[in-house]
Amino acid sequence: MAEKLDKVDVVVIGSGWAGGIASAELSKAGYKVVCLERGKERSTKDFIGSKDELRYTKRHELAQDLTKQTMTFRNNVGDDAIPMRKHNGYPIYDEGTGGTSVHWSGWSYRWLPFDFEIRTKIIEKYGEERIPKDMIVQDWGVTYDDMEPYYDKWEKTAGISGEVNPLGPPRSDAYPNPPMKESPAIRLFTEATEKLGYHPFRMPAATISQQYVNPDGETINACVFCAFCSMYGCDFAAKADPIVTVLKTAQKTGNFELRNNAHVKRILHDGKKATGVLYVDPLTLEEFEQPADLVVSAAFFSGNNRLMMLSGIGEPYNPETGKGVIGKSFTSHYTGIGGNSATAFFEEKKFNTFAGAGALGSVIDDFNGDHIDNTDTDFLHGFNISIFQDGAAAIANNRVPQGTPYWGKEFKEKSVHYAHRYLNIGGMQGTMPHTHNYMDLDPTYKDIYGDPLLRITAKFTDQERNMAKMIAEKCADIAEAMGADIVNTPPVADDAEMTSSSVNTHAAGGVIMGEDPETSAVNTYSQVWDMENVFVVGGSSFPHFGNSNPTETIGAFAYRAAEGMIDYLKGDGGLLVESKTRKETV
Amino acid sequence: MADEKGLKPGESKASQAPDTSRRRFMKNSGMIVGGVAGGSLLGGLLTNQFKSENSTPVKEEKKTAEPTQARMFFERYEDFVVLEQATERILPEGASGPGAIELGVPYFIDKQMAGIWGINGTDYRQGPFTVVDPPVDQSSLNRGQIMVTGLRKMNDESKKRFDVTFDKAEEDQQIEIMQDFESSKVKLRGVSSAGFFGLLRELTMEGAYSDPLYGGNRNMAGWKMQEFPGAVPSYADIIEKDEFVQRDPMSLTSYQQKS
Secondary structure (H helix, E strand, O other), X not given: OOEEOOOEEEEEEOOOHHHHHHHHHHHHOOOOEEEEOOOOOOOHHHHOOOOOHHHHHHOOOOEOOOOOOOEEEEOOOOOOOEEOOOOOOOOOOEOOOXXXXXOOOOEOOOOOHHHHOHHXXXXXXXXXXXXXXXXXXXXXXXXXXXXXXXXHHHHHHHOOEOOOOOOOOOOOXXXXXXXXXXXXXXXXXXXXXXXXXXXXXXXXXXXXXXXEEOOOOOXXXXXXXXXXXXXXXXXXXXXXXXXXXXXXXXXXXOOEEEEOOOEEEEEEEOOOOEEEEEEEOOOOOOEEEEEEEEEEEOOHHHHHHHHHHHHOOOOEOOOOOOOOOEOEEEEEOOOOOOOOEEEEEOOOOOXXXXXXXXXXXXXXXXXXXXXXXXXXXXXXXXXXXXXXXXXXXXXXOOOOOOOOOOOOHHHHHHHHHOOOOEEEEEEEXXXXXXXXXXXXXXXXXXXXXXXXXXXXXXXXXXXXXXXXXXXXXXXXXXXXXXXXXXXXXXXXXXXXXXXXXXXXXXXXXXXOEOOOOOOOOEOOOOEEOOEEEEEEOOHHHOOOEOOOOOHHHHHHHHHHXXXXXXXXXXXXXXXXXXXXXOOOOO | OOOOOOOOOOOOHHHHOHHHHHHHHHHHHOOOEEOOEOHHHHHHHHXXXXXXXXXXXXHHHHHHOOOOOOOOOOOOHHHHHHHHHHHHHHOOOEOOEOOOOOOOHHHHHHHHHHOOOOOOOOOOOOOXXXXXXXXXXXXXXXXXXXXXXXXXXXXXXXXXXXXXXXXXXXXXXXXXXXXXXXXXXXXXXXXXXXXXXXHHHHHHHHHHHOOHHHOOOHHXXXXXXHOOOXXXXXXXXXXXXXXXXXXXXXXXXXXXXXX
């Protein structure tokens, strides 16, 4: 029998950026907030002296404990899914205070006006017949102009260092901090892309260029380019994450409690409204019921989907009929397709690539969204291309030109020779949802508490393969213009197929937002259509995946959602946005 | 095969040319290795032999003795010498610098297999395991079991094809066998041979280039070879510099706070 705890105003599930922002905003507004974090207590103390590539990059020290739970994966309905038993190149996701938002690299982009009105804009430009039958393309229900203030707010909280994207959408303000220092590799990319007629700009970075105090009064230190960044917590508290910003802000209010070792099993409800959550302490296996007026699920795309399914909230998506919403439109910046990048080898130049920072880079937006004309492309949406110098650590740093064996004498001599004589240019592609890419509960595999795991069913289409090929071509052109002696691009096989290791931290969908409860699970305030006092925040709400990193857009929507939560708690209940298709019964 | 050029007595001789020394020992002593002559006795006798052959002063040998270079996972010396030779074929000594054996890679792997990584201590391990001829992470065998299984099969293949154990086979013969594992031409029980080979290669790279605290990358020689500076607090002073900056590497033993 679960022990019933005292009721609070708000219970937040997860302490990453999404849950951290909700916690800060609601506790600042005077509400009593309890944040339940599945993993252990972590602070900046844990990251001091953590410059250990084997432990953090290879063994994924910060990633979630897979002995307790994971996800399963298959390509097709009818296949048996297999569990993702270990973390691959990119971890599945993290746990512990700050969640996955601790190990991130800090690439901080706004998505385009095109992204939020994608269906309307594609039809306007190319006609409805251009959208393949199995591709789900939905407007998000908001415009970029609606989102601009939230983007601005998030950038100021995180102290983003950057320069304005010359092709980017309008901004109400400049970045709060100037771009990071420029390394020779980045200068080379900038010069080459300018020569090719593109519009390079410095990557907007949450690895901060100077010490900064954010509007909540939290200090983020200046990055010193130590290069142990992506996959690490920052040694110097110089990377914006929830621990040094929003969780600290919430703590200061006196209205906030972060409860670690609290794995939420169910959102409890009476069919109409949530009454709280049921959670288990993974250390003692004691169960607790935490009653609350408002439940915020911010448990990563996977946790959010699984909680909705296990709790029986919303109608599960059916890939055969296309009906239902929970689990629909799984997307990710899939890895393992090939293409997508080029490696530039130089015989005469050596770069200090052992130095760097997670978001030290430069980028072009010329092929993003509707900056690229899809009339003659064999895909919809687009991609960005960037160079980044995040620190080439020794184990992973063994790039050799194609045709070189993968081990042995020649491999060793060349991998040592080229260790500081190559640069990588990479793209990130927008990912469109398909009817056959979705999530549900696995019928076979369970977590240690006996609950079924989340199952992903997904496969590549020519949309992804074709875009990966074009990205490789464009990256190769840039590598040539940079003066490389050898340019390699990874091949894309015509039958390249997705595997479980294609799924990484950039994954989204399943509890998507929209204007219509028939096709979406939450409204644009991340409020669940079918249960008004549950807000599901994070990448799970993306109807498709834009072509750059998701964190800033998650942060912006978390600020919007928090505003909605406060309105909801202040008001008389009900939905914050009227459903387009159905009349609410009050 | 491994020549003895540049070896420091008592340091890595036994590991670098194990069979030469073992044969020499057996010939000279007339003892049969096995049951009775245990590890420490054998080791002591071997060390004495090197000492006398190279007229090495006792003082210097003591200086280079590394108590961490002993096996905690691989039970059979026969398996370990296969591991030594296989890792050396993956990352051989050459013009660029030391090879896997000198870098301590085999002992690194031994330590890794004895610990959490070897028993898949952070993986999801609930059944059923349904994949046929599985990759490493879908195998019901743990990584330690996979290593032993694969190394023994490499030895069996060598005996079958060349009538000699893997560690005594010619380099070309060793490479041929390893290539057949890499391309899944050899069948293993419980794991794909390509999966085993991928694990072996990955562990070799990790042993050569990880922080020396794990027992590989001895004397930071892997980092020196790659011109990787290790754990350095700040590069703010060099990030904008055009010229390549070389510095002596620093490991976590000097970086982390100590009492």
